[in-house]
Amino acid sequence: MTMQGPDTEDFNQSLIAFLDTSPTPFHAVASICEILAKAGFTRLEESDNWSLEAGDKHFVTRNGSSIIAFTVGSESPMETGLRMVGAHTDSPCLMVKPQPELSKSGYFQLGVEVYGGALLNPWFDRDLSIAGRLVYRDSDDELKQILVDFKRPVAMIPSLAIHLDREANKGRTINAQTDIPPILMLSQKTQDFRSLLAEQFLPDGGEVLDYELCLYDTQGAAMVGINNEFLASARLDNLLSCFVATEALIQADSSNTCVMVCNDHEEVGSVSAVGADGPFLEAVLDRLNGAQQHHERNSVTDKSLMISCDNAHAGHPNYLQKHDSSHVPKLNGGPVIKVNVKQRYATTSLTASLFRQFCAQADVPVQTFVSRSDLGCGSTIGPITSSRLGVPTLDVGIAQLAMHSCREVTGSQDPLRLTNVLTKFFNTPGNLRVAKA
Numbered sequence: 001m002t003m004q005g006p007d008t009e010d011f012n013q014s015l016i017a018f019l020d021t022s023p024t025p026f027h028a029v030a031s032i033c034e035i036l037a038k039a040g041f042t043r044l045e046e047s048d049n050w051s052l053e054a055g056d057k058h059f060v061t062r063n064g065s066s067i068i069a070f071t072v073g074s075e076s077p078m079e080t081g082l083r084m085v086g087a088h089t090d091s092p093c094l095m096v097k098p099q100p101e102l103s104k105s106g107y108f109q110l111g112v113e114v115y116g117g118a119l120l121n122p123w124f125d126r127d128l129s130i131a132g133r134l135v136y137r138d139s140d141d142e143l144k145q146i147l148v149d150f151k152r153p154v155a156m157i158p159s160l161a162i163h164l165d166r167e168a169n170k171g172r173t174i175n176a177q178t179d180i181p182p183i184l185m186l187s188q189k190t191q192d193f194r195s196l197l198a199e200q201f202l203p204d205g206g207e208v209l210d211y212e213l214c215l216y217d218t219q220g221a222a223m224v225g226i227n228n229e230f231l232a233s234a235r236l237d238n239l240l241s242c243f244v245a246t247e248a249l250i251q252a253d254s255s256n257t258c259v260m261v262c263n264d265h266e267e268v269g270s271v272s273a274v275g276a277d278g279p280f281l282e283a284v285l286d287r288l289n290g291a292q293q294h295h296e297r298n299s300v301t302d303k304s305l306m307i308s309c310d311n312a313h314a315g316h317p318n319y320l321q322k323h324d325s326s327h328v329p330k331l332n333g334g335p336v337i338k339v340n341v342k343q344r345y346a347t348t349s350l351t352a353s354l355f356r357q358f359c360a361q362a363d364v365p366v367q368t369f370v371s372r373s374d375l376g377c378g379s380t381i382g383p384i385t386s387s388r389l390g391v392p393t394l395d396v397g398i399a400q401l402a403m404h405s406c407r408e409v410t411g412s413q414d415p416l417r418l419t420n421v422l423t424k425f426f427n428t429p430g431n432l433r434v435a436k437a
């Protein structure tokens with residue numbers, strides 16, 4: 001027995017394939033580029049002149065880790081505004097340090113740095129691999145970059161046996177400097193990590209100069225539960241939203257100008273050339289809109305809407321006290337509108353009402369999340385993008401458990417549901433203003 005229909009099952013299998021081939025933001029963007037290209041989108045370069053016409057479908061990347069894709073609508077953005085969906089490509093993980101070599105008691109280990117607010121305990125006793133971007137100098141003295149992935153378990157972080165730490169189950173703390181360096185091999189001498197990379201990935205020779213590499217859990221995404229009601233995977237936060245946004249954009253018709261942005265560096269504050277607090281989206285929108293007067297840009301902004309998609313905290317049955325009892329999102333309960341009066345989320349009553357309307361039109365249930373008043377709240381690219389652009393924005397997401405673990409869980413029905421809602425948003429005619437009574 002299964003809770004999934006044929007459409008949901010097919011969608012989830014495509015989602016699983018995307019998750020498994022996207023261990024890093026670089027790989028995720030490469031995967032998105034491939035999906036878009038197969039759907040008829042063409043690549044643009046920021047350094048080129050752009051000549052855009054109605055019906056065009058393009059994408060542009062920056063740093064290989066952030067991507068913006070768009071369709072040029074037949075209707076003027078002055079009349080209908082821009083339909084925008086945002087997500088982020090990065091996830092909490094363990095990044096390899098620049099000089100990572102550690103040799104202790106016959107083990108060769110790597111020094112790692114924690115990226116983002118990672119939940120560290122689940123990283124122990126996992127089969128880990130390494131992937132990312134590598135820069136090297138070839139035999140002609142030219143610098144080149146490639147994406148690399150060992151694609152098999154090459155590292156592990158063994159737990160300390162309970163016999164040596166009888167208090168481990170009573171409140172174990174983890175020192176990020178000393179407790180989590182992974183083991184790569186047995187070795188009586190310190191190896192050169194760059195040489196190991198060259199041997200693995202540069203068979204024709206070359207000198208590795210630098211890299212951005214992270215460890216990842218090699219266990220693939222999978223349907224879980226007696227009725228396949230769950231989807232478990234690494235990096236659901238927030239590659240799930242990236243995939244959903246991509247699939248919705250592909251289904252956008254030719255009337256509205258629609259934009260998808262997937263930024264890197266959200267988990268570490270978004271302040272970078274490719275993050276939501278950087279100039280990437282603004283630079284693309286300026287070129288997409290053409291040279292407009294200030295009042296014309298404001299008119300487009302006023303009629304536009306940004307939907308920031310980033311997963312939401314589902315109620316954990318063992319820790320329900322961590323939720324406000326009136327706002328407990330459920331797996332497979334539909335997309336979640338995220339609200340915070342301190343503006344950690346950008347949702348307003350106007351933008352939330354628009355989203356509820358899209359959900360009703362797509363026949364999709366909708367939920368609301370507000371954190372307990374005595375607990376802090378995470379944030380997203382929503383408030384950052386809204387403050388930079390001045391565009392009406394709301395934050396939504398799919399409910400999930402184990403957020404920021406190296407293996408997270410969500411409901412199997414909700415990814416397709418959110419895709420259908422975003423497709424409805426992209427294809428709704430007219431402007432998105434809420435009229436005054």
